[in-house]
Amino acid sequence: MDLKRVEIRWHGRGGQGAVTASMILAEAAIYQGKYAQAFPEFGAERRGAPVRAYTRISEKPIFSRAPIIEPDVVVVLDPSLDKSLYIGGLKSNGVLIINTRKSVSDIVKDIGRSDIKIARVDATKIALEVLKAPFVNMAMLGAVAKAVPIVDTTYIEEAIKENFRPKVAEANIQAMRRAFNEVEIS
Amino acid sequence: MEKDLWIRIPLSSNYAAAYAVKDVDVDVVAAYPITPQTTVVEKIAEFIANGELNAEMIHVESEHSALSACIGASAAGARVFTATSAQGLELMHEMLHIASGLRLPIVMAIAARALSAPLSIWGDYSDVMNTRDSSWITIIASTAQEVYDSIIQAYKVAENPDILLPVMVAYDGFTMSHTYEPVYVARDRSIILDYVPKKRPSWNVLDVEKPITMGVVANPDWYYEFKYQQVVAMEKSPEVLKEAFQEFEKRFGRSYGFIETYNLENSKIGILTYGGLYGTVTEAIDYMKKMGMNVAAIRLRVFRPFPYEELLKVVKNLEALIVIDRAISFGATLEGPVAMELATMAYKKGLDIALHSYIASIGQRTVTEEDVIAIVKNTTALLEKGVKVTEKSIYWGVRL
Numbered sequence: 001m002d003l004k005r006v007e008i009r010w011h012g013r014g015g016q017g018a019v020t021a022s023m024i025l026a027e028a029a030i031y032q033g034k035y036a037q038a039f040p041e042f043g044a045e046r047r048g049a050p051v052r053a054y055t056r057i058s059e060k061p062i063f064s065r066a067p068i069i070e071p072d073v074v075v076v077l078d079p080s081l082d083k084s085l086y087i088g089g090l091k092s093n094g095v096l097i098i099n100t101r102k103s104v105s106d107i108v109k110d111i112g113r114s115d116i117k118i119a120r121v122d123a124t125k126i127a128l129e130v131l132k133a134p135f136v137n138m139a140m141l142g143a144v145a146k147a148v149p150i151v152d153t154t155y156i157e158e159a160i161k162e163n164f165r166p167k168v169a170e171a172n173i174q175a176m177r178r179a180f181n182e183v184e185i186s
Numbered sequence: 187m188e189k190d191l192w193i194r195i196p197l198s199s200n201y202a203a204a205y206a207v208k209d210v211d212v213d214v215v216a217a218y219p220i221t222p223q224t225t226v227v228e229k230i231a232e233f234i235a236n237g238e239l240n241a242e243m244i245h246v247e248s249e250h251s252a253l254s255a256c257i258g259a260s261a262a263g264a265r266v267f268t269a270t271s272a273q274g275l276e277l278m279h280e281m282l283h284i285a286s287g288l289r290l291p292i293v294m295a296i297a298a299r300a301l302s303a304p305l306s307i308w309g310d311y312s313d314v315m316n317t318r319d320s321s322w323i324t325i326i327a328s329t330a331q332e333v334y335d336s337i338i339q340a341y342k343v344a345e346n347p348d349i350l351l352p353v354m355v356a357y358d359g360f361t362m363s364h365t366y367e368p369v370y371v372a373r374d375r376s377i378i379l380d381y382v383p384k385k386r387p388s389w390n391v392l393d394v395e396k397p398i399t400m401g402v403v404a405n406p407d408w409y410y411e412f413k414y415q416q417v418v419a420m421e422k423s424p425e426v427l428k429e430a431f432q433e434f435e436k437r438f439g440r441s442y443g444f445i446e447t448y449n450l451e452n453s454k455i456g457i458l459t460y461g462g463l464y465g466t467v468t469e470a471i472d473y474m475k476k477m478g479m480n481v482a483a484i485r486l487r488v489f490r491p492f493p494y495e496e497l498l499k500v501v502k503n504l505e506a507l508i509v510i511d512r513a514i515s516f517g518a519t520l521e522g523p524v525a526m527e528l529a530t531m532a533y534k535k536g537l538d539i540a541l542h543s544y545i546a547s548i549g550q551r552t553v554t555e556e557d558v559i560a561i562v563k564n565t566t567a568l569l570e571k572g573v574k575v576t577e578k579s580i581y582w583g584v585r586l
Contacts, residue, residue, distance in 0.1 A: 023366050027196040030368045036196070039365040063465035065361045066554040159196075 001093060005058040006150050007068045011086040012077035015047040017137030021077070022053035024163055025141055028155040029057040037062045050085055057150050073097065073148050077123070077136050083111060090116060097143050097183075099123035099136050104186045119147035121183040123175075130175040138172035142179030153180060191377055191438075192370040199362040202330040202369050203269060203295040203355070204229030206337035208239045209375040210382050213264035216244035216255035220274040221307045222359040223297040227269060249274035253281035253292075260290040261400055263391040265341065265384055268292070271359055272299035275313040279320070285352045286321035286416060288400055289390050291344030293337060294322075296356040297363035298461065298512075300549040308550030309359030311461065314489070315513035315523045321416045323353040323423055324490040326460045328446075330369045333357050335440055338378055342430040347387035348422045358462040360550060365462075370440075381437055423491050444493035446485040447500050449475070453482035455562060456501060459510040460486040460524065463547060467510070470558035481562055486524060494531040501528075506540035508565050511579070512547045521545060521579040529575070540569060543579040551583050 008025070012018030019040040026038035034057055041052035054068045070089040079100040090096060092115040098107060100120055107118050121143040123136035130139075138160060145153050156176060161169045197205065203226045207215065215234075217227040233239040244255045249270050256266040270278060275296060285292050298314050300306035314324065323343060327333045333355060340353035357363065372378050392398065404412055427444070435441045448468045450456070457467050464485040474481050484500060484507075486493075501507055511522030520526050525543035532539055542565045547553045561582060568576070 023196075026366050030194065030196040030366075033194075035368060037365055037367045039361065062367070064469040064555065065358070065365065065462040066466045066469075067552055069554060 001072055001095070001148065003148075003150050005056070005060070005062075006073060006148060007071045008055040008057070008073040008075060008144070008148075009068050009071040009086070010053040010055070010075045010077070011081055012051055012137070013047075013081070014049045014051050016077045017135060018051055018077050019053045020163070021075070021137040021141055022055045024138070024156065024159045025055050025144065025151060026057065027159040027162065028151045031158050032151055032155040034059065034151075035061050039065075041067060050081060073144070075140055075144060077140055079124075087111060087113070092116070095119055095147050097121075097140065097147050099140060101125070104184055108186065117147070118186040119143055119183050121179050123179055126175050126178045126182065130178065131171050139175040139179035142176035143183040145176075146180045146183045147185055153177070191373055193373050194368050194370050196366045197330050197334075197369040197371070198225065198364050198366050199327070199330040199333045199357045200225040200297060200364065201229050202334040203337055204233065205369070205371045206334045207267045208233045209372050209378040210265065210338055210341050211375065211379060211384065212239070212241050212267045214242045214244065214256065214259035214266045215268065216246050216252045216259070216266070217268045217270065218246055218249045218252045218274060220249070220271050222299060222309070222363040223269045223271040223274065223295070225363070226295055226297070230267075249277040250281060253278045253285060256292050257281060257285050257288065257290055260285075260292050261288065261390070261392050263386055266292050267294070269295040269297070271297045272301055272313045275317065276301065279317070282317055282320040282322060282352075284401065287412065289350035289419070290352060291341070291350055291386065292352040293340045293344055294352065294354045295333070295337060296354055297359040298356045299359035306549045309361055309363075310548050310550060311356070311512040312514070314354070314356045315515070317354070318490070318523065321351060321420065322490065323349075323351055323420075323427070323488075325353065325355045325488055326486065327355060327357045327362070328460075328462050328464045328485060328487075330362065330365070330367050331440070332442070333362070334369055334371060335434065335438075335442065338382060339430045339434055339442070341382045342433075343423065343426050345382075345386055346426045349419050349426050350387065350390065351416070351419050351423065356461070362462045377437070381434065420491050424493065427488065427491075442487065444488040444496045445500065446487060448483040449480065450482040450500060453480045454505040455508065455565065456482040456484050456504045456506070457508045457510060457558065457562070458484040458486060458524070458528070459512070460489070461512065463510065463512065463553060466553060466555060467558050470555035473555055474559055474562065479562065489524070492527050494527070494534070497528070497531060498535050498537065501539060502537060504539060506542065506565060506569055508542045508544060508561060510544045510546050510561070510582075512545075514545055514548065520576070525579065540574045542568060542573070542576045544582050545579045546582040548584075553583070557583065
């Protein structure tokens with residue numbers, strides 16, 4: 001993957017924090033001195049409904065404001081989402097980063113595409129252990145930072161601190177670091 | 187740009203507007219929340235609560251009252267600000283004319299949004315285009331940085347003694363208002379206040395020592411002259427806007443004009459649009475270059491006063507101009523509001539150019555780079571058929 005410009009599409013359910021994650025990753029990239037853009041797919045937001053968000057990160061200024069139809073990276077926060085909701089358009093040689101208990105080989109079988117890389121992490125388990133609640137979005141940022149080395153975790157930590165109260169930030173940073181270490185990449 | 191004077195932070199266009207309000211040291215803010223404008227005012231409230239901005243926040247029960255409160259505060263000499271969207275701007279409509287008629291230098295941010303009915307909270311420019319004849323100077327930004335910079339410039343222009351007209355700074359609802367991107371904001375607002383010092387001409391400021399009456403009845407033998415004075419102020423505004431842009435660039439290093447162009451040289455076809463969509467158009471132009479097609483992009487940044495002199499210079503060598511409008515003027519000769527301006531300009535200046543009017547992104551219907559390329563191909567086919575001016579606007583992406 002060409003890391004000069006990476007386009008990421010986030011999928012989750014309303015309330016899971018896909019939008020916040022998309023924003024914090026962009027913020028981190030900006031702190032790192034890169035160009036970045038984050039925006040949600042604006043629907044009638046409601047808890048539980050599938051939501052999308054987008055992050056573009058680039059070495060150069062970003063001008064497009066169109067939604068990302070053919071992402072380099074797809075991040076799935078909720079394992080119960082149907083694959084038809086998130087796999088469409090993912091570029092050949094792209095990366096699917098998914099929160100799941102399933103093994104990499106089972107995911108490959110489910111998705112049925114051999115031209116993409118899979119990164120899996122049990123972010124729900126990490127969130128339940130670290131945060132005592134199923135908030136997986138910051139853990140997913142750790143998985144993204146490992147699978148697509150475009151933003152350093154130091155800057156992700158800085159962005160998390162900007163967005164949460166100190167105690168919550170600290171726990172989320174822990175979750176992010178654990179996911180960074182635990183993510184399995186095909 | 188001197189780097190140490192600025193900090194580079196991630197902001198949405200709404201937050202960028204709020205930072206500008208803080209940095210010009212606004213005295214009074216009155217607003218009513220409406221999606222997608224809400225976070226502008228939330229951020230300002232946060233600045234006031236944190237002590238970063240010493241301003242009065244007036245909580246009102248409607249947008250009509252919000253602008254009314256701004257009018258009162260501005261008449262008392264305060265530097266004032268409000269922000270709204272869509273139906274909120276419509277509810278203000280009556281007061282838009284009072285603000286400009288009283289020559290009050292109010293600045294307003296607009297997260298541009300579609301109008302009900304049916305209810306749409308999503309972005310387009312129907313609200314902004316509805317204010318066309320309200321005698322407000324109208325700037326349309328295309329990045330969050332530009333939102334911050336334009337609001338600062340707006341006070342400079344509005345408070346100029348030769349102008350004293352209100353200014354609105356609009357940007358795409360959601361696709362800009364809620365999109366995070368890097369923005370340079372002043373480390374210390376004193377550099378901003380050196381550019382826009384707080385000194386208002388006093389002739390229309392209420393003062394108990396020198397009483398004046400504002401908003402009186404003007405009989406038929408006076409009303410017309412008042413309106414003509416607004417015409418004169420608007421006619422003077424291009425010069426004042428230009429000076430404001432030049433001084434801004436000299437001090438801060440960021441350059442703005444009435445219009446912006448991309449890939450103009452060697453292009454025979456140009457695409458003119460406004461707001462954040464311009465960014466998507468420029469990326470489409472890069473794709474087209476790779477495909478061996480040379481197409482220019484032109485962005486309209488100032489809608490009122492309409493910069494026809496500047497536009498004339500850049501379009502005069504084109505064979506065809508595509509205008510992508512983001513609002514509909516129902517029943518007009520061409521239903522794109524900016525396309526109509528271009529048609530008038532072409533006739534006024536004797537310009538022989540093909541003019542193709544397109545409507546797109548209504549109610550935030552997605553427009554991608556592929557759409558832009560398809561629009562160019564559509565226009566190329568129309569030109570081959572000899573279509574000089576589209577008989578009516580082409581409704582791109584609508585299901586018929």
